Amino acid sequence: QSSVTVYGVLDMAFNAENNGQYSKGKGNIYSLDSGVQSGSRLGFKGSEDLGNGLKANFKLEMGVQADTGASAQGGLAFGRAAWVGLSGDFGAVQVGRQNKPVFDVVDSIDPFGTGIIGGSATDSTSATGLGNLVFATNPRSNNTINYTTNNLSGFTGSLAYTAGEQAGDIGKGRGIGVSGSYAAGPLLVAGAYHTENDTAAVVNATKTAFVGATYDFGAAKGALSFAKIKTDNNSVAYKLWSVGVTVPVSAAGAVISSLTMVKNDVVSSDNGSNQFALGYTHSLSKRTNLYTSVSRLKNDAKVNAGGIASGIGATERLFNVGIRHAF
């Protein structure tokens, strides 16, 4: 009689990492980490039929650090999602804390699904964090109303407005995001734009643009993407290019690889970083899989694009093997 579905993911991995600050071969960190492929979580969701195709929907989703028992997302009770809304013939409206449109789009293009090493960053403590650049520091936003279209002959789009909630100036802290995806047979094309004002007296916006595509050739699925991130005052300015591939090697197994290049335009020379990642996932069932990956993130002499404290000019190496269980 309960109208609630309890669901979640538990993902734990062994990680070995050398961030280039340690002497070669020695000085590695070995850890057991949570959320390496997909952020560990516990969620509660439901839907009520209101008649005439109208539905009321909600989601509460907690991020979990399964290695320590702590909440993820800085200790929030429901750091991954907390929203209520309506859906129907017109599409869907959600109000509360939720994913930015650009996050869902990046997630749909990235062959690693924003997870495992080499993916576009997660809440995982072992993510290299390249992708976090794309989300203007946070893949989710508070105080947000989001509208998403239904599937219109392959096209779906989202528009999100984040209230700044500052007295006397509706622009301070405001965020606006828009995204669109088009799927047709083997092809998926997607793009997103996000702009987010800070709350300072002189408002400075961080702007992100992302475009990407995947094509499923059958024997393999290729992915291409480009992103640009910059602030109005040029204190932050990145360009990212990424190419990836997913190769099914058996009914249960797939090899995934990606190469991502970053250019930090705030620095005039020696400003590139590149990350190569190779992974393998093996399904034990629809809900449970094993995974492993290796990756290397190499920074030029004057920059550090890594998510962990690897230092300017350092090279970071990562290896993991883990299990992910959805329930």
Next chain:
Amino acid sequence: QSSVTVYGVLDMAFNAENNGQYSKGKGNIYSLDSGVQSGSRLGFKGSEDLGNGLKANFKLEMGVQADTGASAQGGLAFGRAAWVGLSGDFGAVQVGRQNKPVFDVVDSIDPFGTGIIGGSATDSTSATGLGNLVFATNPRSNNTINYTTNNLSGFTGSLAYTAGEQAGDIGKGRGIGVSGSYAAGPLLVAGAYHTENDTAAVVNATKTAFVGATYDFGAAKGALSFAKIKTDNNSVAYKLWSVGVTVPVSAAGAVISSLTMVKNDVVSSDNGSNQFALGYTHSLSKRTNLYTSVSRLKNDAKVNAGGIASGIGATERLFNVGIRHAF
């Protein structure tokens, strides 16, 4: 086979607010807030039949800020309720964190149900907080044992004891609450008294008394209430009068209005505040409704009865429109 019911409420609204500190027309705050009509929450409850009419019962209820994903009630895991108890022919006993008897009684009389603007305070960030005066700072108490009678020909009563848990003095921090309600046909009469000692060397009690009644005329339901709050040392001394009405205007819709007057007896003149609120709720189903309200809280020159930082002598204006979904 699980003996647990998972339930909750998600409530999100758009709010516009001017607290009188801003220049007229300009300087408003626009926000997307959680729990404006009813505090957003996620709960777990259950009941076990022990035979002979005896039952074991429990409730764990978390307050949620759906706009940010944080826990409400200052970050508590189960800030709304955490108790276990027994019920039977004798009534019900509950031990743990729970509502004060005065809170449940105020909730049953207030036409806004302690929610929406104009109601008697909630955990909502946009509540004007008039009602919070009645609860001696907090509508709930820790370390509490509560006894409630069964329905005795229309009468129900509660008695609560809060342990002070201070070494060497059983009186420090102690709270005692009592309430009674009588329902007969269209009439509901209710009253409550609460006294709560602080933990200082020289104990100073905060005392609250509340009486109220509602009468359902069919075309409308009227509500009247009076409350008095004071500390032994007269550092706090309020009187509140409130009159309200609920008018069903269709099968799904109702108009609600209330006028509340507060007198701050610590100040000798220009010590009144009054709040007028007008709201409308529209049910989409038994579990889901839309709501909207406007309210104005006007303070005399020397006082501020508002829950938000509106300043002494300021006038506060609020508008909201939202959705509430129970699951």
Next chain:
Amino acid sequence: QSSVTVYGVLDMAFNAENNGQYSKGKGNIYSLDSGVQSGSRLGFKGSEDLGNGLKANFKLEMGVQADTGASAQGGLAFGRAAWVGLSGDFGAVQVGRQNKPVFDVVDSIDPFGTGIIGGSATDSTSATGLGNLVFATNPRSNNTINYTTNNLSGFTGSLAYTAGEQAGDIGKGRGIGVSGSYAAGPLLVAGAYHTENDTAAVVNATKTAFVGATYDFGAAKGALSFAKIKTDNNSVAYKLWSVGVTVPVSAAGAVISSLTMVKNDVVSSDNGSNQFALGYTHSLSKRTNLYTSVSRLKNDAKVNAGGIASGIGATERLFNVGIRHAF
């Protein structure tokens, strides 16, 4: 269709306590506390059949202070357990935050089940804490992989490895635990060893050894145990002996008693403490019981083995009566 079981325990008791710092008869603390017999908790667990006897398993278990609504274990979301793993013919592997093997073994021998007063410590605020000495400050560990055998003709064993996660030195912060139990008819014999390095430059390990046995004579079940705890640098050095008995007195009732002696070898004389506890549990059903206990912890002149701030040489007296409900 949900693959999750929601379960838990709510345990609340009235406690009276005199820690010897107060004048006799006066100066007691009276409180309503959570988790006196068993830590109050809310859990989520599940299991997925992967075929060929293989299963994927997970558990997320939150400790709850039902008296205040706060999380136990210092505010962790899932302070009691957060792990995922596989089980099958080979046994079971779990990765995440989980019980130390020594904790589960002590729990199986202690007549009070590490609960009620006189038991071997819990998260309860009223536990005297003697047993906490055995767990090297914490009964659970983060970043841990644990292997447990299946039941092998009465024998089960566990081996746990806790990653230190310190850069450049795999030994810093590392923990290793091992345990074994043998059950044959009325007899249970169990032992455990745990060693845990600190993260300082000069690593100092805390080592715990525990052996115990219970024998069920029918009319009563006896328990005997011995533990030794010491650090490499001898800053901590304890020996504990405990003898206990559980006597069923009716279909629903049991009397439990234990005597525990502690010797603090860091101090050369007047270094003993002893605790006597007498309790009674009464089942109302399989899931709900009432309990009560009295205990006295007496410290010699130069030591304090108590878990509450009773002071060196002080005598602590405790009484409680409570209800425990599992769901």
